[in-house]
Amino acid sequence: MNQLDALKQFTTVVADTGDFKQLAQFQPQDATTNPSLILKAVQKPEYAPLLAEAVATHRGLPLDVVMDHLLVRFGCEILKTIPGRVSTEVDARLSFDTAATVARARRIMALYEAQGIPRDRVLIKIASTWEGIQAAAELEREGIRCNLTLLFAFCQAVACGQAKVQLISPFVGRIYDWYKKSAGAAWDEAAKSGANDPGVQSVRAIFNHYKKHGIATEVMGASFRNIGQITALAGCDLLTISPELLAQLAATEAPLNQALDAAAAQAMDLPAVSYDEASFRLALNEDAMATEKLAEGIRAFCADAVKLEELMKKV
Template sequence: MSTALDHLKKHTTVVADTGDFEAIAAYKPQDATTNPSLILAATQKPQYARLVDEAVAYGKAKSSNHHDQLEWALDKLLVNFGVEILKVVPGRVSTEVDARLSFDKDATIAKARRIIDLYKEVGVDKTRVLIKIASTWEGIQAARELEAQYGIHCNLTLLFSFPQAVACAEAGVTLISPFVGRILDWYKKSTGENYTSAQDPGVLSVQRIYNYYRKYDYKTIVMGASFRNVGEIEELTGIDFLTISPGLLQELQSSNKALEPRLSAATAKSQDIPKVTYDEKRFRWELNEDAMATEKLAEGIRNFAKDGKKLEDLLRQKISA
């Protein structure tokens, strides 16, 4: 009997949202996404200790300078997890640039190129990697350059608003990850209301983005992310990609509900949607006017930076040992 996950895979590419490649293998997704928080969680599992030790050894071999050792070890650790994930998914893995570089275009470009070089060292072609970058103005412009000049594919994350999505499409990025559940979290806290899946502000935001992209034939992939419940996933069936945590993948696997597409390119084409564009000034103003997007973007960058720092501390201890 077909499961809800089987039905979903007929209409949408399913991506595993975890750094635990053993969990990834169980659900046979096409791709996988990681971030510093997910990698930090995975490093706490003893079966992944060797990946940490290998990264530390690599950092020590690259430099005699303690700061440089730490930087190399952190980048290598992210790539080590990515390489293992690529052994169990047929498609691509997303590896995130340090969130502390979110407002530095040139540093983001340099870090992305270094990550790609580290993958290349172990025989992984750049076509199997998406570089994850926060959807700040600087991050979007870094992605524009990485895509156009270096052929490096990017996944723009921490995306909470329509202007961010439009700017990403205009920059020609490969994929965006609009966050569904975090938008819902903000509105529930702000209004005190509960929302059905069909009324979910995060779902409505991603539906709007998808319909706009398909209406105007943008090639950028829309990958819904950060889900709080299966109902959100059901309402986005038919979208390009969905990246889903192991817990919700298990819930879909355990259900035999037949999921039908709620979104399609044909339906998007028929909608009356005005064309818009954003230069830097308008982008910053529109983002500023959206309290939810401004707050959640800043919060997301802070939290990823905090977990990145924890990863650094873990590696620092091992380098000093």
């Protein structure tokens, strides 16, 4: 059995791509997208017609409306290929505006529903800022399920659990990147791989906390740099993986064992933790890695949203 099939015994496998033509071969349950992935996809010849069609059909409407139509069009195509859910992201430029995030999420969901897609097949992706988490809490109460992304710190995960969000996407590879870069020449790749990878350790701590305290929010590890990070998280609720790494897993026959175990977590001695806005902001500020990576991630998604708008203007 290859490692991809083995992983599916313990974990729901999700494809991290806007390239829906690649999906079928890996048979993922769910799929996630973000502005960067959609930007990458629409620059490929086979997807250019989707961009042209979205712009032509909605010409004259504000660019943000056209963008949401385009994102939903990709989401609908992805849903034809997978049995589960697709994640579609709210514009990252709204990451610090709770009311605007709620309004945008409602609009995206309305566009899906207009295409006959039920709410339970869509997750609205929102950055894990304090404002984003509060928006998600409000949306969840309305029955709009959320995926909180750009999650790097334990305090972000705790706040998401308090908000009763459906799912979180703690980032593994970007945490690894930060620690590797900050260590410089002192970095020991072998010593910091697998279960000792700082990104893997972050997700494991969140998973164990949730399972210990009966928090229903799903944990979906994201942003992987190598298959060792993925196999070290076998047993996580979900893992969202790029097509390149899915292909590597499918081509690898080495044995794969469950690494995370909800039952084992319940027996651990882990204190309950909660945050209000002030303590959340302080905890996030105390974590240099999470502070820098959250800001950097939002900047990158904002930049790609702008690039996507520029492409629309040229169609």
